[in-house]
Amino acid sequence: MKILSLFAAIILAACGQTGQNEVSYPILAAGIADATVAVGDWTIVLTRADVGIGPIYFCAASGASLDLCPHAVQEFTHDALIDGLDPTPQSLGQVTGVSGSLRSTKYDLGISWPLTSSNVVPSASAPEGHSVFLAGRATRGTDSFEFTAEIDIEPSYQGAYAILGQRVDVAVADSNARLLVRVAPDQWLARLNFDSLFAMGASPVRIADGYAALEDGSVDPRQAARNALVLAITNTQKPDFEWTTGE
Amino acid sequence: MRTRAHERIVRASLILATPGLVDLMDWFERQLARAVCLVFILACAVSASAQDTASGITPHAVVSRVDAVYPPDAMRERREGTVTLLVDIDASGAVTSATVDGDAASDLADAARVAVLQWRFTAARRGDAAVASRIRVPITFALPAATASESVSEPEPESESESESESVSESESVSESESVSESESESAPGSEAAPLEVTVRGSRPPASRSTSDLTLDHEALNAAPHDSVASQLASAPGIYVSRFEGDAVAHEIYLRGFNAEHGQDMELTLNGNIPINQLSHLHGQGYADMNFIIPEVVRSLRVVEGVYDPRQGDFAVAGSVDFELGVHDRGYQLRSTYGSFNTFRQLLIVAPEDEADDTFGAVQFRSSDGFGENRGSLSGGAIAQYGFDLPSQFRGRVHLAAYGARAGIAGVLRRDDINAGRVGFYSSYDDPSANAQSALATRAQLALSIERRAPRGARTTIGLWMMFAGFHSRENFSGYTQRSRTMTDWVGRGDLNEQINNDFSLGASFTHRTRRYRPWSAVTGDLAFGLSFRTSHVDQSQNLLQVPQNQTWDQRIDATIQASDIGAYVDTDWNFTRYVHLRGGVRADMLHFDVDDRLGNFIPQFRPESYVQGFRRTALGFAVGPRVTLELAPVSFLRVLFSYGQGFRSPQARQLEEGESAPFARVHSMEAGLRFAPDEGKRVTVTTAVYGTTLSYDVAFDAADGRLERIGPTTRVGFVASVIGRPWDWLYLSSSITTVHATLDGPPPATADNPAPPYVSGQLLPYVPPVVVRVDAGAKHQLATIADEPLVGRLGLGFSYLSSRPLPYGAFSNSVALLDASVSVRYGFLEIGVDAYNLFDAQYAASEYSFVSNWQTSTYPSLVPARHVGAGAPLTMMLNVGVTL
Incomplete structure (x- = not known):
């Protein structure tokens, strides 16, 4: 039997390959180095910026929608917590899959809606059960207030993912690679209206979903801030995926 | 055979008719030829009948016959041969024994005996009385005409006369057929009748198309x-x-x-x-x-x-x-199987012995x-x-x-x-x-x-x-x-x-x-x-x-x-x-x-x-391809x-x-x-x-x-x-x-x-x-x-x-x-x-x-x-x- 197996192995080895190889390489995450950011007249010092992430799927299709990415080339099928204020690479685990070109990704941010579940499910790594949890202090001269932001970014419907079709462009040929996920919580704050938040007169101000409109019909500043953060996290300042050759 | 011979005469007569004559003459010639032929056939038939009954004996006739099976080993080893059996038939037409005339120790002989023992005849008669008889039955085991895949020996196309017997003897399935119709038999008990010749043909495998x-x-x-x-x-x-x-x-x-x-x-x-x-x-x-x-x-x-x-x-x-x-394997087979995982199988095969292999x-x-x-x-x-x-x-x-x-x-x-x-x-x-x-x-x-x-x-x-x-x-x-x-x-x-x-x-x-x-x-x-x-x-x-x-x-x-x-x-x-x-x-x-x-x-x-x-849609296409083997x-x-x-x-x-x-x-x-x-x-x-x-x-x-x-x-x-x-x-x-x-x-x-x-x-x-x-x-x-x-x-x-x-x-x-x-x-x-x-x-x-x-x-x-x-x-x-x- 060993002789036959050896013979078969020789033939296999001598005669070709299957076109794709199994790959496994580390995925790491990094936040920002400077927790201080200026937004208008306000100086914001973030004291906490936790981001839940995973699972992450990398697809051959250009737009990783549900229909166009029924199967992935590589994936990170876990959830993890990223400290957005730590610029040093934080190990999240391993990306596994097969070699090939990656053109788009889809992933969840701390909250998933599995195909077989009727409700969304926060992951074990989700900060305070949310996708993103921010805390900090805003200062303008002598004005100052603390704030927290509890951001939930849920998949739109059952079996979907929070982020669909984010473009990437890389070909991973083997396991000699490394993926770094960068989050930029400072940039998420760029469109927040700290004046209106300060006008609420509270400290800390809790930015979250679910605030009703004000009596004059305008959007509650906390709700508006939450919406601005969601827009930044899911559209303008999405987490960035950066592949490098491993050391 | 006599019928076929006369048919050939008819065909020959028809061919001899000059096609250029007027229709009437043509018709007349054809009818004349047919008439001559019919007379000849009748004469032959009467003659044969007279021969059959010359001694007052009515010969036996085959009622049912079981095909002999060409032994697989013999076919594989390309062995041919003729086995002559002395077959004793009692007054009822049943075969009481079949002994091999000559070397009996061969699988060909066994196959011949097994088959003939299952035959049934009408009894031979002397006058109105049924009598026992013995006949000689040569059974020839012959391989099919050789093809290139079977043998390097060049197959020889048979002559026209050979082809007549070939036509009834060659069978792709292993089967048996008479190449010569029954002739007279000896009626006296213990005496030997004229042979009833039988040829068993092995199957002709399809021509090989590749080594595989x-x-x-x-x-x-x-x-x-x-x-x-x-x-x-x-x-x-x-x-x-x-x-x-x-x-x-x-x-x-x-x-x-x-x-x-x-x-x-x-x-x-x-x-x-x-x-x-x-x-x-x-x-x-x-x-x-x-x-x-x-x-x-x-x-x-x-x-x-x-x-x-x-x-x-x-x-x-x-x-x-x-x-x-x-x-x-002819006969009745009942097979029961039981084993692992409470698996049970019951099989019944009915393969009548007097039928060919493909009947079951x-x-x-x-x-x-x-x-x-x-x-x-x-x-x-x-x-x-x-x-x-x-x-x-x-x-x-x-x-x-x-x-x-x-x-x-x-x-x-x-x-x-x-x-x-x-x-x-x-x-x-x-x-x-x-x-x-x-x-x-x-x-x-x-x-x-x-x-x-x-x-x-x-x-x-x-x-x-x-x-x-x-x-x-x-x-x-x-x-x-x-x-x-x-x-x-x-x-x-x-x-x-x-x-x-x-x-x-x-x-x-x-x-x-x-x-x-x-x-x-x-x-x-x-x-x-x-x-x-x-x-x-x-x-x-x-x-x-x-x-x-x-x-x-x-x-x-x-x-x-x-x-x-x-x-x-x-x-x-x-x-x-x-x-x-x-x-x-x-x-x-x-x-x-x-x-x-x-x-x-x-x-x-x-x-x-x-x-x-x-x-709703329709489609049609052709696929054409050659295949060739040297x-x-x-x-x-x-x-x-x-x-x-x-x-x-x-x-x-x-x-x-x-x-x-x-x-x-x-x-x-x-x-x-x-x-x-x-x-x-x-x-x-x-x-x-x-x-x-x-x-x-x-x-x-x-x-x-x-x-x-x-x-x-x-x-x-x-x-x-x-x-x-x-x-x-x-x-x-x-x-x-x-x-x-x-x-x-x-x-x-x-x-x-x-x-x-x-x-x-x-x-x-x-x-x-x-x-x-x-x-x-x-x-x-x-x-x-x-x-x-x-x-x-x-x-x-x-x-x-x-x-x-x-x-x-x-x-x-x-x-x-x-x-x-x-x-x-x-x-x-x-x-x-x-x-x-x-x-x-x-x-x-x-x-x-x-x-x-x-x-x-x-x-x-x-x-x-x-x-x-x-x-x-x-x-x-x-x-x-x-x-x-």
Whole structure:
């Protein structure tokens, strides 16, 4: 039997390959180095910026929608917590899959809606059960207030993912690679209206979903801030995926 | 004979009539000739009658006659001879004894005696009194006219007079016919009558089309234990069969680098003209369920690996297999089998001793709990055939078969779940959708064939057949990954894929082979033509079901297909001296498809309806391809064969576009080989060959939809070597090794979800085993004699090795090595034996796949295709008790 197996192995080895190889390489995450950011007249010092992430799927299709990415080339099928204020690479685990070109990704941010579940499910790594949890202090001269932001970014419907079709462009040929996920919580704050938040007169101000409109019909500043953060996290300042050759 | 002679005179007289005379004279001459002829016939008849009754004796006449069987060993060893029997007939016409006049110690003599002892006569009469008599019956065992594949000796075309006897004596099936009609007999008891001459002809094997064109006879098929007809195929070099989907689904076949799935690349036929493959079957194009065939009634099977015979039609991409049904051991056989997993099988075969091999009835019933969860099965079927002689050397055969089976399906399991202990190898996922998997198969068919053997090898056949095959499966390959197309918010209800395929087909075939011509002294040959027709009406649907009520939560396919195939071929077989033989011809097929795709032009939920859903389309296409074989026989023990052919596989009808010219998958097949057979292969035959095959587009299994999808053009090159030996008369050995290097020649078709599929030159084809090894061994020996009855023992071994197979996405399967064994003893009418399958209890995967599934065994589903396995059966022991009367 060993002789036959050896013979078969020789033939296999001598005669070709299957076109794709199994790959496994580390995925790491990094936040920002400077927790201080200026937004208008306000100086914001973030004291906490936790981001839940995973699972992450990398697809051959250009737009990783549900229909166009029924199967992935590589994936990170876990959830993890990223400290957005730590610029040093934080190990999240391993990306596994097969070699090939990656053109788009889809992933969840701390909250998933599995195909077989009727409700969304926060992951074990989700900060305070949310996708993103921010805390900090805003200062303008002598004005100052603390704030927290509890951001939930849920998949739109059952079996979907929070982020669909984010473009990437890389070909991973083997396991000699490394993926770094960068989050930029400072940039998420760029469109927040700290004046209106300060006008609420509270400290800390809790930015979250679910605030009703004000009596004059305008959007509650906390709700508006939450919406601005969601827009930044899911559209303008999405987490960035950066592949490098491993050391 | 006298009648034929006078017919010739009539014909001669008619030919002599001058065609230029006026009609009246012409008519007069013809009538005169006929009159003269009639008078002559009457005179001869009166004369014969006078001779018969000259001594006052009315001779005996045959009432019923049992065909002598040409002993297989004698046929294989090409032994001929005449056995003369002295047959004593009592006053009632019964044969009381048959003694051999001369050397009695031969299997030919035994075969002759066994047959003649079953004959019945009218009694000879002296006046009104019946009297006993003795007659002399010479029975000649003669091989068919030699062909290049049988012998290097040049076949000599018979003279016209010889052809008359040839016409009645040559029979492709092992049969017997009189070459001379009965003449007078000696009436006095104890005296000898004039001979009643009988010739037994062995079958003429089909002309060899390649080194890998072989026929597995009864001995080869029964050397190793086989629990199904499909497993018998594995005795042919390079073929491996497996099945994980239970007893009601067709086997998967691997041959020479082709994963023929359920038959997509292998043309399977029964009795030469009844197709087993089904057109545009939902579970796989060319789906061929052989389970309806009862293994014990397979007399032989011919395997042509490659496409070199113009008779090979649709699906003959990797090759073709034809099952010839017949029961060699005549009588009544009752066989009961019981063994592992509460498996029980009951078989009854009725093979009347006074009928030929192709006449029999067989019925079987089988039940089993299966070797793991959700693997129980129940099946039953019957096959009956009746062969009958007709006047003018016609012979007919009616074939009937009916079969039904239902079985649970455990389904495939993720390898990582097995390795992590989340599910047992022989288990099923603990999930209601997984446990709802099952299959139901039914088949009923009726066929009629008539053939006529004409002088000097000419042969004409016509066949008609009709078949209904039903298939209903519920399988969940992928767990929970699907979303309803109809209602997009219906998700996560389980991917239990229901497939229903009901096929009603009928067809006909006509073949004619001319007599053997000899245009020059060293050149002989014949010409053959063939026509075939089949039309199939297929209703098929595919739905997603939600357990436990099996509610339909999505519709995927709802179609009716009308498909027809008209095929024609011309074939020639010429010998240029005894050293060079050239065979070949052309085959053309026209296929027509009419598809009513009721879910075509699908209207998504978000789009307002502006038309009636559905898409009807038609397509028609031609496939034409030559096949040619050059055979050189430089010395008597060596043959060198070069073969080339083009074949095709018809498309899956639902994938055709309107007006598309039916894009057949075209195969180019070539082979060069040697056949070394010293002493005419009596003790050993060694064959080696190199082969190559290219396919214009190949298909692979898509688990999400449970069907085959295109993957692109492919090439296979390989080497095969086999040895068949009979070192002693009691021992049969066969071994083979087949290697293949199967590659994808271009990237798979781009799709929206993968616009640039990864591809590297020389990429290995998934699922193809690079090495297949098979060994069969059978020993049969008389162990002792007890009370004048022999005690015969049998031992059989079958070994299969399948090397590691490449899987999609860089994975490789484990290799498979299986040993089967059987042992039995027979004493008189009783036979007891034990069969052991997978003797070493190897845990192996009958099938392996790589695809995406979600069985909720991890927090987050993996979307990277993962290895899945379908378990093969563990050690299975079966006790057989058989009674033959």
